[in-house]
Amino acid sequence: xxxxxxxxxxxxxxxxxxxxxxxxxxxxxxxxxxxxxxxxxxxxxxxxxxxxxxxxxxxxxxxxxxxxxxxxxxxxxxxxxxxxxxxxxxxxxxxxxxxxxxxxxxxxxxxxxxxxxxxxxxxxxxxxxxxxxxxxxxxxxxxxxxxxxxxxxxxxxxxxxxxxxxxxxxxxxxxxxxxxxxxxxxxxxxxxxxxxxxxxxxxxxxxxxxxxxxxxxxxxxxxxxxxxxxxxxxxxxxxxxxxx
Numbered sequence: 546x547x548x549x550x551x552x553x554x555x556x557x558x559x560x561x562x563x564x565x566x567x568x569x570x571x572x573x574x575x576x577x578x579x580x581x582x583x584x585x586x587x588x589x590x591x592x593x594x595x596x597x598x599x600x601x602x603x604x605x606x607x608x609x610x611x612x613x614x615x616x617x618x619x620x621x622x623x624x625x626x627x628x629x630x631x632x633x634x635x636x637x638x639x640x641x642x643x644x645x646x647x648x649x650x651x652x653x654x655x656x657x658x659x660x661x662x663x664x665x666x667x668x669x670x671x672x673x674x675x676x677x678x679x680x681x682x683x684x685x686x687x688x689x690x691x692x693x694x695x696x697x698x699x700x701x702x703x704x705x706x707x708x709x710x711x712x713x714x715x716x717x718x719x720x721x722x723x724x725x726x727x728x729x730x731x732x733x734x735x736x737x738x739x740x741x742x743x744x745x746x747x748x749x750x751x752x753x754x755x756x757x758x759x760x761x762x763x764x765x766x767x768x769x770x771x772x773x774x775x776x777x778x779x780x781x782x783x784x785x786x787x788x789x
Contacts, residue, residue, distance in 0.1 A: 546783045548578050549586075551746055551775050556683035557583070562654040565681045565743075568735065569662030569703060570689020571750035574779040577603040580624040580656055587653035590624035591615070594639030594658040595675050601626055606637060611644035616651055642678035649680060659684070660738070661703075666692040666751070667725060668703035669711055670738055677739045683746070684739050688729055690751045690759035690776070693722050722758070726765035736771075745772040752785075753778035763787045 549557070556562060564579070566572045580592045581603070592604065600606070604626040607618055611629065619625050628637040629644075639658070649655050659677055662668040666689020677684055695701045697716040702708050709716065712728070728734040729747065739745060747766050752759035763776040767787045777784030 547582055548575070548779075548782075548784065549582050550786070551685065551748055551773070551784060552579070552683055553744060553746070553773075556744060557654050560653055561649050562682045563649050563678070563680055564654065564656045565659040565677050565684040566656065566687060567659045567677065567684050567739070568687040568729065569664075569668045570666030570687055570692070571748075571779045572658050572662070572687050573599070573601075575685065575687060575748065575750075576656055576658055577601065578779055578782070580604070580626070583654050583656065584624045588623060589616075589619045589651065589653045591619065591648065591652045591655040592624050592626040592657070593628065593645065593655065594637075595642055595645060595678070596639055596658060596661045597632075598628065598637050598639055598658055598661075599635055600637070606631075611640055611647070614651065615648050619651065642675060642680075646678065646680050663703050665703040666690070666701055667708075667720075667728065669705075669708035670735070671704065671707060674738060677743055679740060679742075681743050683744050686729055686735060686739075686745060686747045688725065688747065688749050688762065690749050690755040690762060692720065692725060693755065693758035693762050695720050722762040722765045725762055726769065730766060730769040730771055747772060747774045748784070749774070749776035750779055752776045753781050760785075760787075
């Protein structure tokens with residue numbers, strides 16, 4: 546099933562588009578899936594990150610210094626998965642927003658991870674996390690359905706101490722769908738990092754394993770009328786659009 550429909554067509558069907566993938570619970574898998582699909586449609590697809598990232602089993606990682614042209618690499622790799630440097634076997638450094646911006650015009654589309662969550666489905670952002678760059682044409686906010694109806698002690702939240710302090714909860718508070726909806730649609734939560742001017746959509750992942758939780762969370766987020774809301778499974782390559 547094609548995942549491009551989860552991005553508004555005017556956000557990618559033009560040169561120099563920039564799609565940020567943000568949140569937790571499947572960002573890297575979605576990056577690879579959309580990157581593969583875009584490479585069937587466009588000649589110059591760049592995949593990268595503005596934070597640290599792990600290794601890829603989907604595409605070979607290429608390296609470049611943040612200066613000069615990446616066109617030779619784009620001509621020989623589509624999609625081009627580009628990072629700044631390798632710091633250990635399982636960790637790579639991405640580019641700053643300013644470094645990445647200089648390359649956007651050389652691409653048809655750039656898709657990049659915009660924050661890290663250590664593979665967890667929900668997180669709390671701190672002041673060190675980068676904001677979504679203003680050149681971004683669309684942001685996909687990813688949430689893992691396995692976070693629904695858990696507690697801090699269940700280990701599903703990145704930076705649990707910060708999350709506990711920010712939302713004034715205790716370790717036994719039930720983190721249900723309405724609570725998570727508030728986290729990901731609030732200026733106090735995820736939207737603190739995304740400028741109002743950038744269009745947004747939401748993808749609730751792991752609906753194959755948690756179908757009821759995924760749909761309920763999608764329904765709660767949809768009531769906020771911030772952007773289109775989808776739920777599904779990146780692993781099993783299917784999704785549903787809650788907005789019809």
